Amino acid sequence: MEDVVPSKNKLNFKLYMMCGWPFFLVFIGGAIGGGLAGIAYVINLNIYKSNLSNMGKIILNILVGCLAIVLWVVIRGYIHSKFL
Numbered sequence: 001m002e003d004v005v006p007s008k009n010k011l012n013f014k015l016y017m018m019c020g021w022p023f024f025l026v027f028i029g030g031a032i033g034g035g036l037a038g039i040a041y042v043i044n045l046n047i048y049k050s051n052l053s054n055m056g057k058i059i060l061n062i063l064v065g066c067l068a069i070v071l072w073v074v075i076r077g078y079i080h081s082k083f084l
Contacts, residue, residue: 011048018058019044022065029072040068 011019022040025033047060 011045015048018061019048021061022068025068025072029076032075033072036068036072040064 020037020041022037022044023034025037027033029036043064044061047057047064050057052060
């Protein structure tokens with residue numbers, strides 16, 4: 001398996017795309033989805049800059065994105081039940 005992080009401070013384009021996959025929430029979740037996706041993106045960037053193993057970084061990347069989706073569903077349900 002090739003090294004996912006080429007250097008400590010500089011990430012390649014592929015990693016930025018891998019970190020930004022939760023941004024699809026902007027299309028279905030509007031501002032709330034975009035905010036959660038932005039937070040997940042920053043967390044994913046910090047994960048890829050850490051000293052974890054490559055497999056650990058990929059697993060955490062997926063989990064952080066899934067957590068953003070779950071939080072969006074919870075917030076959407078709360079807003080829908082209280083205001084609509």
